[in-house]
Amino acid sequence: MAFGNAEMKPAPFDYHRPATLEEALALLERYEGDAKVLAGGQSLIPLMNMRLARPAALIDLERVAGLTGLRFDGDVLHVGAMTRHMEIERSAAVRERIGILSAAMPYVGHLAIRSRGTFGGSLAHADPAAELPALATLFDATFTIAGSGGTREVPWSDFFITFLTSCLEPAEILTGITLTLAPPQAGWSFHEIARRHGDFALAGCAARVELDAEGERIASARVALFGVDATPVRLLEAEPALIGLVSSAAAIADIAAAAAAKLEPATDVHGSTAFRRDIARRLIASGIRDAAAHASSLRTPEKVRA
Amino acid sequence: MTPDRHTVALTVNGAPFKRTVEGRLLLSDFLRHDLEFTGTHVGCEHGVCGSCTVLVDGNPTRSCLMLAVQADGHAIETVEGLAPDAATLSPLQAAFRKHHALQCGYCTPGFLMTASALLRVTEHPSRLEIKEALSGNLCRCTGYSGIVDAVDEIANGKPNAV
Numbered sequence: 001m002a003f004g005n006a007e008m009k010p011a012p013f014d015y016h017r018p019a020t021l022e023e024a025l026a027l028l029e030r031y032e033g034d035a036k037v038l039a040g041g042q043s044l045i046p047l048m049n050m051r052l053a054r055p056a057a058l059i060d061l062e063r064v065a066g067l068t069g070l071r072f073d074g075d076v077l078h079v080g081a082m083t084r085h086m087e088i089e090r091s092a093a094v095r096e097r098i099g100i101l102s103a104a105m106p107y108v109g110h111l112a113i114r115s116r117g118t119f120g121g122s123l124a125h126a127d128p129a130a131e132l133p134a135l136a137t138l139f140d141a142t143f144t145i146a147g148s149g150g151t152r153e154v155p156w157s158d159f160f161i162t163f164l165t166s167c168l169e170p171a172e173i174l175t176g177i178t179l180t181l182a183p184p185q186a187g188w189s190f191h192e193i194a195r196r197h198g199d200f201a202l203a204g205c206a207a208r209v210e211l212d213a214e215g216e217r218i219a220s221a222r223v224a225l226f227g228v229d230a231t232p233v234r235l236l237e238a239e240p241a242l243i244g245l246v247s248s249a250a251a252i253a254d255i256a257a258a259a260a261a262k263l264e265p266a267t268d269v270h271g272s273t274a275f276r277r278d279i280a281r282r283l284i285a286s287g288i289r290d291a292a293a294h295a296s297s298l299r300t301p302e303k304v305r306a
Numbered sequence: 307m308t309p310d311r312h313t314v315a316l317t318v319n320g321a322p323f324k325r326t327v328e329g330r331l332l333l334s335d336f337l338r339h340d341l342e343f344t345g346t347h348v349g350c351e352h353g354v355c356g357s358c359t360v361l362v363d364g365n366p367t368r369s370c371l372m373l374a375v376q377a378d379g380h381a382i383e384t385v386e387g388l389a390p391d392a393a394t395l396s397p398l399q400a401a402f403r404k405h406h407a408l409q410c411g412y413c414t415p416g417f418l419m420t421a422s423a424l425l426r427v428t429e430h431p432s433r434l435e436i437k438e439a440l441s442g443n444l445c446r447c448t449g450y451s452g453i454v455d456a457v458d459e460i461a462n463g464k465p466n467a468v
Contacts, residue, residue: 014310015329042353106438
């Protein structure tokens with residue numbers, strides 16, 4: 001069958017498949033900002049199919065050595081940027097030590113997306129409605145970024161700039177992400193509201209809570225939101241106010257309302273700003289309570305043994 | 307301008323193929339137009355509908371979100387690989403027919419490949435797990451009940467009831 005160029009969807013580009021990071025970085029330099037890094041391609045290729053993106057070249061990282069895998073080291077987890085979502089989803093060690101990441105994975109697109117999509121690709125894409133950037137903020141992620149001048153480490157608070165924009169320069173490559181694990185007694189919750197399962201979130205909330213020695217009051221709390229602003233949002237102002245509260249405290253609803261009022265979610269066909277703020281308010285409150293309940297449930301085996 | 311051409315060597319349903327393609331050729335179009343595996347259907351072409359789902363090294367993958375050149379060195383499975391011969395449906399295909407799990411049939415190859423992958427990794431998936439696995443495939447003839455019934459039957463027994 002001869003269809004000529006009729007079957008070509010993306011605009012022409014040069015395809016490169018370097019074997020080393022140095023080679024990949026040199027290629028990015030050579031194209032002077034007109035090349036894109038190809039990781040899993042599950043966000044970039046749709047944009048290219050619709051010709052919303054027309055890079056002069058794609059630098060495919062699939063065969064660059066050393067960019068894949070999960071490595072637990074003390075209280076941190078190193079994730080290679082090219083580690084596919086499916087590997088994380090199926091990892092027993094991840095389920096055991098950072099269960100919220102396992103719980104969030106089924107919300108990342110669909111199975112056929114997760115089989116190709118990568119952890120680093122999702123973070124570098126920096127979609128504020130995506131799940132993984134919010135989780136990165138919840139675990140104090142540090143981003144390892146390689147450039148021709150060397151490697152730099154960037155904290156999450158400097159990584160996410162705005163919609164679909166990270167601090168990555170055109171000739172840099174995200175090579176890995178380091179997450180600081182929560183203590184084993186920390187509870188967590190993950191909630192997402194979307195029009196259909198697998199869609200991007202209208203709003204979502206990931207929370208982790210530690211209780212005091214008596215298991216009654218909140219000793220520390222972290223809350224991260226997605227889909228509600230130009231970047232993932234950590235509630236750094238609200239979090240200290242939660243300390244000392246019991247999980248049934250009415251004050252939690254007030255803290256949630258005050259935090260939601262500061263958000264600037266966009267109005268679009270899927271929901272208004274006010275609607276998204278209201279979802280966020282409810283998710284924050286229930287997210288904190290559910291994480292506290294989870295932390296409480298983690299204590300139960302000790303009580304049974306005693 | 308120098309054409310951006312690359313050699314792709316891969317297997318499709320176990321058979322080896324080698325072609326030279328442009329870097330921008332999608333795997334879906336490579337399968338259909340270059341290798342003539344036209345059972346892989348192309349729907350939305352931006353990763354939403356799931357019609358073009360094939361297996362890459364056993365994992366369900368949107369062939370419209372992968373370049374042909376990225377398939378170099380990998381094992382691809384398409385709907386043509388399911389039936390043992392031209393006159394015999396595979397058990398899953400037979401269950402689809404029995405349960406009226408298709409009307410127009412456009413989405414069917416994607417559903418069959420997604421379900422095949424599920425049945426390989428999950429021995430007895432629950433109905434909920436079946437629905438979750440199939441949630442990335444769209445059917446616009448509202449045939450989901452029959453599709454879930456068909457997969458459920460293959461996953462959870464009654465192999466003789468055709």
